[in-house]
Amino acid sequence: MMLQLTEERKKAIVENDKSYDDQFFYAVKTTNIFCRPSCKSRVPNFDNVTIFTQAEDALKAGYRPCKHCKSGGNSLPDEEWISHVEMYIKENYSNPLTLTSIAEHCHSSSYHLHRVFKKIKGITPLEYVQQLRIEKAEKYLVQTDLPIQEIGRLVGITNASRFSTVFKEKNSQTPSQFRKRRGNK
Ligand SMILES: [Zn+2]
Structure with missing residues (x-):
C-alpha cells in the first residue's frame, strides 16, 4: 500500500529515526532504490519520494532494495553480498587480511560474515x-x-x-x- 508523505514521515527520514522502521519504507524515483527511515543514505529530494507500507510493494513497483539498510530484508540475496565479499578478498588477498578487517570493509560483523559466507561457499572467509x-x-x-x-x-x-x-x-x-x-x- 502507498502512504502519504506527511511532515512527520519526512522528519523521520531526515533524522534517520529507527522507531519508524516498522511503519514504512521510502522509495526514491531518481535512484530507483527504497530505504528504511533509519537509513543513513543521503536525504532525498522529497519530490521524488514515494512511501510504501511494505517492502514487497516497493519491489512490485520496480524499486530495488538498499544495500545499506537492507530494506529488502531477506529478499536482498546473501549470494549477491557474498560475491562482493569475494571480490574484495580477490583484490586484497596479498594484504594481511583478518576476519574483522574483511567484515568491517563489507559492513558486517565477523560473526555474521563467517556464518553467511560458510553457508554459501561451504568454506569460511579465511579458508x-x-x-x-x-x-x-x-x-x-x-x-x-x-x-x-x-x-x-x-x-x-x-x-x-x-x-x-x-x-x-x-x-x-x-x-x-x-x-x-x-x-x-
Ligand atoms: Zn537504505
Missing part, C-alpha cells in the same frame, strides 16, 4: 583467503623463477616457514617440491 593464496602461489611457482620466499610475500604470507607449512597442508608437498615436479613436465 577462502588461504585457498586463493595457495592457488596464486602455485601459478607463481610454475610460471616464474621467483624465489619461494618472494612468492610467499606476493600472496600475503610473509613468513617463509609459515608459507611452506600452509602450502604443504593443501598440496602435501612443499613449494619447492611442487615447483620441481611441475617444472619437469
